Every structure is written in structure tokens, then in C-alpha cells.
Amino acid sequence: VSGSRPRDLLELKDIFIAVKTTRKYHKSRLELLIQTWVSRAKEQTYIFTDGEDKELRMRTGVNIINTNCSAAHTRRLCAARCLWFCHVDDDNYVILPSLLQLLSTYHHSQDVYLGRPSLDHPIEAAERVKSDGSVSVKFWWSRFLYQQRPGTEMSPWASLGNFISTAEKIRLPDDCTIGYIIEALLEVMLTHTHLFHSHLESLQKLPTDTVLEQVTLSFGGFENRRNVVSIVGGFSLSEDPTRFKTVHCLLYPDTHWCPKLQHH
Numbered sequence: 722v723s724g725s726r727p728r729d730l731l732e733l734k735d736i737f738i739a740v741k742t743t744r745k746y747h748k749s750r751l752e753l754l755i756q757t758w759v760s761r762a763k764e765q766t767y768i769f770t771d772g773e774d775k776e777l778r779m780r781t782g783v784n785i786i787n788t789n790c791s792a793a794h795t796r797r798l799c800a801a802r803c804l805w806f807c808h809v810d811d812d813n814y815v816i817l818p819s820l821l822q823l824l825s826t827y828h829h830s831q832d833v834y835l836g837r838p839s840l841d842h843p844i845e846a847a848e849r850v851k852s853d854g855s856v857s858v859k860f861w862w863s864r865f866l867y868q869q870r871p872g873t874e875m876s877p878w879a880s881l882g883n884f885i886s887t888a889e890k891i892r893l894p895d896d897c898t899i900g901y902i903i904e905a906l907l908e909v910m911l912t913h914t915h916l917f918h919s920h921l922e923s924l925q926k927l928p929t930d931t932v933l934e935q936v937t938l939s940f941g942g943f944e945n946r947r948n949v950v951s952i953v954g955g956f957s958l959s960e961d962p963t964r965f966k967t968v969h970c971l972l973y974p975d976t977h978w979c980p981k982l983q984h985h
């Protein structure tokens with residue numbers, strides 16, 4: 722069509738990534754993320770936690786938001802700048818090139834809610850925001866979600882303070898509340914994608930040659946330490962029990978701590 726411009730390539734700066742964590746996981750989980758994928762997206766990644774950790778902030782220079790105080794600022798910052806809002810847990814590896822590629826397939830003007838549901842059925846809750854609670858609504862709950870222009874679109878229900886009262890009204894935890902706001906209030910339906918992975922599935926079943934094409938990876942909890950992606954690289958299973966370092970070095974072999982592989 723004459724007059725139409727080629728679509729601008731999506732860049733990392735168009736994306737806001739929120740990592741949800743908690744004080745007790747700063748050492749065991751967060752440090753690994755900061756050492757790996759977060760180091761490649763430092764400016765657009767914000768760690769949301771519940772406990773102050775000045776030492777970690779000073780040493781690594783990452784954005785850490787203690788949700789007790791300064792979340793309002795961040796949300797404003799994102800609303801102004803970002804096309805996409807991404808939410809991940811502290812046991813996820815985000816494969817940034819795959820994320821960019823996936824999000825590039827959607828047009829800027831579309832409202833999109835992308836995720837992988839954690840349950841095989843939608844959640845049902847009494848509608849207490851738009852009505853008095855006598856009717857119920859159904860919506861999908863997904864751990865990983867990506868939505869366009871959240872600051873502007875979600876604002877009546879999701880701005881600071883309102884978000885908490887919305888959550889209290891429907892009596893569900895925060896990540897469920899986001900699903901409720903997007904699907905039930907904004908009426909943007911979840912697009913299911915299989916590129917997001919959590920430890921609720923059997924991660925070793927992912928074919929090795931497709932691991933780097935996924936968007937998020939995870940690892941099993943303490944009860945199931947062997948639930949990790951099967952990938953071979955410079956680290957043994959005991960050196961890299963989550964496989965995140967191995968994945969990182971395959972993606973970014975120039976990283977200073979990656980084992981130097983012999984090439985010809």
C-alpha cells in the first residue's frame with residue numbers, strides 16, 4: 722500500500738520487564754538473574770521486592786524497587802516510554818532475542834495480552850468492581866504476561882492504590898488481579914503461547930535444539946532439582962544446576978565469565 726511505512730523494529734527500550742521477587746530469594750535466585758539475562762537489559766528491568774537491599778543495588782547497579790515506597794514513579798516512567806509490559810518471576814530466564822522477535826509480530830496499535838496459563842481452566846471470581854458481586858466473571862490466570870501501554874489502558878484499575886483496592890475487591894493475589902483487569906475489565910483476551918515455560922511442566926522434554934528459541938525458561942524447586950532444560954555447554958549440572966549460565970553462554974559467548982570454547 723502506498724504511503725505505508727515499514728514497521729519499526731522493536732527494540733529493548735520499548736519493553737519494560739518487571740521481575741517479582743522476595744527478600745529471601747535475593748541470594749539464591751536474583752543474583753543468578755543479575756549475572757545472566759538481567760545484565761543484558763539493565764535499564765529496562767525493574768526488580769520488585771519486599772525488602773531493602775542497598776548492598777545488592779550498589780554492587781550490581783540494577784533497578785530495585787522496594788514495593789513499600791517507590792512503585793508509583795516506576796509506573797509513570799513505564800507509561801510514558803514503553804510499548805510492552807512484561808512480568809516474570811525470579812526463577813525465569815528471559816531469552817531477550819526471542820522476546821523481541823515474538824513481540825515484533827504484533828502491531829503497535831494492537832492491545833495484546835500474551836501468556837501461558839498456569840491452570841488448565843480460567844479462574845472464576847465474583848464481580849465486585851463493575852457490579853455488586855452477585856455475578857461472577859471468568860478469566861485466565863497467567864504467570865507471564867505482556868500487554869500494550871499498561872499505564873494508559875489499565876490506569877483506572879491498576880494505578881497505584883487502585884490496584885490494591887481492585888485486588889482486595891476480587892480477593893485474589895496480585896498476578897491473578899492483573900489477569901482480571903486485562904481480561905474481565907479491559908476485555909482483552911489472553912493469547913496463549915507455548916514459548917513461556919515454568920517448572921509446572923517437565924522442562925527436560927523441551928527438545929534441546931529449540932531451547933534457545935523459547936521466550937522464558939525456568940527450573941524446578943527444591944523438591945525437584947532435576948526439572949531443568951536439557952542443554953549442553955560449558956558448565957556441568959553441578960556447576961550450573963539451573964542451566965541458566967549454560968543458556969546464557971550459548972546466547973552471549975563473549976561474556977567474560979563464560980568458558981572459552983575451542984573454535985577453528
Ligand code: UDP
Binds near residue numbers: 742743809811812
Ligand atoms: N514470592 C513472593 N513472596 C513470597 C514468596 C514468593 O513475592 O513470599 C515470589 C517469588 O519470588 C517468585 C514468585 O513469587 O517470583 C513465585 O514463587 P515460587 O517460585 O517460590 O513459587 P511457585 O512458582 O511454586 O508458585
Ligand code: MN
Binds near residue numbers: 810812920
Ligand atoms: Mn516458581
